[in-house]
Amino acid sequence: MSGKAKTLRMRKTTVNSFINYAMVIVLFVVTQILIGQGAVSNTIQSMLVPVCCYVVMAVSLNLTVGILGELSLGHAGFMSLGAFSGIITAAVLKDAVASEPLRLAIAMVVGGIFGCIGGVIIGLPVLRLRGDYLAIVTLAFGEIIKNVIQVLYIGLDENGLHFATKESNMVMSEAGTFVVRGPMGATGVTRLSSFAAGFILILITLFVVQNLVDSRAGRAILSLRDNRIAAESVGISVTKYKLMAFVISAVLAGMAGALYGLNYSSTVASKFDFNTSILVLVYVVLGGLGSIRGSIIAAAVLTLLPELLRNGTINEYRMLIYAVILILVMLVTNNPTLRGAVDLIAKKIRSIGKKEKAEGGAQ
Amino acid sequence: MSFLSYLITGISLGSIYAIIALGYTMVYGIAKMLNFAHGDVIMVGAYVCFFTMSGLSGYLEPGSVAAAVVPQVAGVLLAMVVCTILGVVIEGLAYKPLRQAPSLAVLITAIGVSWFLQNAAQIMWGAAPKNFTSIVGGTVSLADGALNISYVTMLTVVACLVIMVALTTFIGKGKMGKAMRACSEDKAAAQLMGINVNATISVTFAIGSALAAIAGVLMCSAYPTLMPTTGALPGIKAFTAAVFGGIGSIPGAFLGGLLLGIIETFTKAYISTDLSDAIVFLVLIVVLLVKPSGLLGRIVPEKV
Numbered sequence: 001m002s003g004k005a006k007t008l009r010m011r012k013t014t015v016n017s018f019i020n021y022a023m024v025i026v027l028f029v030v031t032q033i034l035i036g037q038g039a040v041s042n043t044i045q046s047m048l049v050p051v052c053c054y055v056v057m058a059v060s061l062n063l064t065v066g067i068l069g070e071l072s073l074g075h076a077g078f079m080s081l082g083a084f085s086g087i088i089t090a091a092v093l094k095d096a097v098a099s100e101p102l103r104l105a106i107a108m109v110v111g112g113i114f115g116c117i118g119g120v121i122i123g124l125p126v127l128r129l130r131g132d133y134l135a136i137v138t139l140a141f142g143e144i145i146k147n148v149i150q151v152l153y154i155g156l157d158e159n160g161l162h163f164a165t166k167e168s169n170m171v172m173s174e175a176g177t178f179v180v181r182g183p184m185g186a187t188g189v190t191r192l193s194s195f196a197a198g199f200i201l202i203l204i205t206l207f208v209v210q211n212l213v214d215s216r217a218g219r220a221i222l223s224l225r226d227n228r229i230a231a232e233s234v235g236i237s238v239t240k241y242k243l244m245a246f247v248i249s250a251v252l253a254g255m256a257g258a259l260y261g262l263n264y265s266s267t268v269a270s271k272f273d274f275n276t277s278i279l280v281l282v283y284v285v286l287g288g289l290g291s292i293r294g295s296i297i298a299a300a301v302l303t304l305l306p307e308l309l310r311n312g313t314i315n316e317y318r319m320l321i322y323a324v325i326l327i328l329v330m331l332v333t334n335n336p337t338l339r340g341a342v343d344l345i346a347k348k349i350r351s352i353g354k355k356e357k358a359e360g361g362a363q
Numbered sequence: 364m365s366f367l368s369y370l371i372t373g374i375s376l377g378s379i380y381a382i383i384a385l386g387y388t389m390v391y392g393i394a395k396m397l398n399f400a401h402g403d404v405i406m407v408g409a410y411v412c413f414f415t416m417s418g419l420s421g422y423l424e425p426g427s428v429a430a431a432v433v434p435q436v437a438g439v440l441l442a443m444v445v446c447t448i449l450g451v452v453i454e455g456l457a458y459k460p461l462r463q464a465p466s467l468a469v470l471i472t473a474i475g476v477s478w479f480l481q482n483a484a485q486i487m488w489g490a491a492p493k494n495f496t497s498i499v500g501g502t503v504s505l506a507d508g509a510l511n512i513s514y515v516t517m518l519t520v521v522a523c524l525v526i527m528v529a530l531t532t533f534i535g536k537g538k539m540g541k542a543m544r545a546c547s548e549d550k551a552a553a554q555l556m557g558i559n560v561n562a563t564i565s566v567t568f569a570i571g572s573a574l575a576a577i578a579g580v581l582m583c584s585a586y587p588t589l590m591p592t593t594g595a596l597p598g599i600k601a602f603t604a605a606v607f608g609g610i611g612s613i614p615g616a617f618l619g620g621l622l623l624g625i626i627e628t629f630t631k632a633y634i635s636t637d638l639s640d641a642i643v644f645l646v647l648i649v650v651l652l653v654k655p656s657g658l659l660g661r662i663v664p665e666k667v
Contacts, residue, residue, distance in 0.1 A: 065467070071467065071470075125648075125652050126648075126651075126652075128652075128655065129651060129652075129655050130655075132391075132397060132606070132610065133606065133651055133655060133656070133657075135397075136602070136603065136606045136647070136651070137647075137648050137651055139599070139603075140603065140644035140645075140647050140648050141644075141648070143599075143640055143641070143644050144640075144641045144644050144645060147637070147638060147640045147641035147644075148638070148641055150637065151635070151637040151638055274599060278474055281471070281474075282471055282474065285467055285468070285471045286471075289467070316486060317482075317486065319478065319482040320479065320482040320483060320486065322478070323475050323476075323478035323479035323482060324475075324479060326471065326472075326474070326475035326478070327457055327472055327475035327476060327479065330461070330464075330468050330471050330472040330475065331457070331460050331461065331472070333468070334460075334461050334464035334465070334468040335460040335461060335464065336463070337460075338460065
């Protein structure tokens, strides 16, 4: 009897993880049904893949910022690496792999590998730095990636890939085409991404991040965040676990980048700039540091919000409203006086509701 | 000769970065926050100066001495006043309630303020770029025209030096400066010594924003395109300069800004125009790896 009770009782973290999976699956199914019935506008439908990408970006950045506790301002750099390596891979494999989903999957894996390489290159040296210095180096890294891709020309012909830093220096055969054209970015990309692929990527991300946090390594990472000196003194390797979290986060961002890049027929490197990194950071902070579910909801809602505000009168002011909402939310959630006031109001409303219910019951 | 002219351009650009970086570093040193809205205050300053100048020039007789001096001086002064007020208001409304909050919350709020300023500027003044007329025109030709230095370049360097000396004296000698140093050392202890910490932080924001206004006017005089996003990239670069020199250190911001400007100009001249940003940031990364607290930053020992 007691044995049966034990198997049924799950740990809180496990329950939390399953709620997240269930939430994503339900949202996916509901959206699919709505699309089937034609209840979703074209604008929103075109936003579905970016929403998936930003959800993955937010969850993976949450691993660095919320769970590892290091501020990264260059997360879009990994996305950029993934996007362009994914686009190039898909272009190279166009004839070799006929199946589009398979080609997308390979491109996403390659994007993840490039994200991993970037994560190790940037992570090994900079994780020695702390706090704001780490933030500025990740920012610098993101800008470097953007700048380098902007001067890169990549051509593809029957002999393979050709690289050059100027359009006139490109040597390739007659049949060759440009895949990446410097500041114009990648053009003529075959669009492979689909909402289903985004959904699967979110599930993979959730699986990786939630299991990591719930593992021995995850507890080591959390202990580094809470007290690095104490964690070090009990023999936890700072470099190893910091790098682990950082690189996993970069891999997921690279995969999201590949999905994002293959969703549009053209992509420019300046899309993945400091502002994009900041945008994802905003999702993470508004969703709640360390809260995976918060990141998912914040990323999805805030990606769609500017689109939903895009009607007549508000249109011009929508980004202004967005900024004001952001400031107000930060003030209300972080200022003790304001927070107290909001809690009080919420309590009052609840008690009024209860009273009415009670009165209604009495009658 | 071209080397010398690149060097002068570099020093001038570096002086602009240094003036912006001073604002960053002072705020960081005292309020311990990264004020990402600083770059947008620069933009507001430049717009105020632009509209004052174009508004006043209509009332003055063209060609007279007054027409050559009054709009410029009024523009710079008004820009400084508006930015000072803006800086203090931003601090009071958005940052003061978050004194006790985690630094990330303050950072996100600063980003919110930055977006707000950019979008408000876009709604008020339009997204189309404005062509900023330089506050001082003309150039000096030296060595038979081989070396041309514009008056703006000279003004920028002189302004930067004056600001640097004035700021060092103010912080080193004045009572308010002493209060600032005390707050930057230990806020709680400073408060116990009878220093009004909130007022000190407000003054810091006021000075930083006034400097941002000057930087904005000088920057747009040298690089005349004025848009709502004009301040964003120089803001990031000046922040980089502040970190480069050791954030929180005033001579560090000066040195960092100057070096960054020179490196950027030389990269553009001798290596690659397109890759200049990448190389500047690469230098920053290398410097931070060798000296993690920046060139002139203090290494704070860790307490266990």
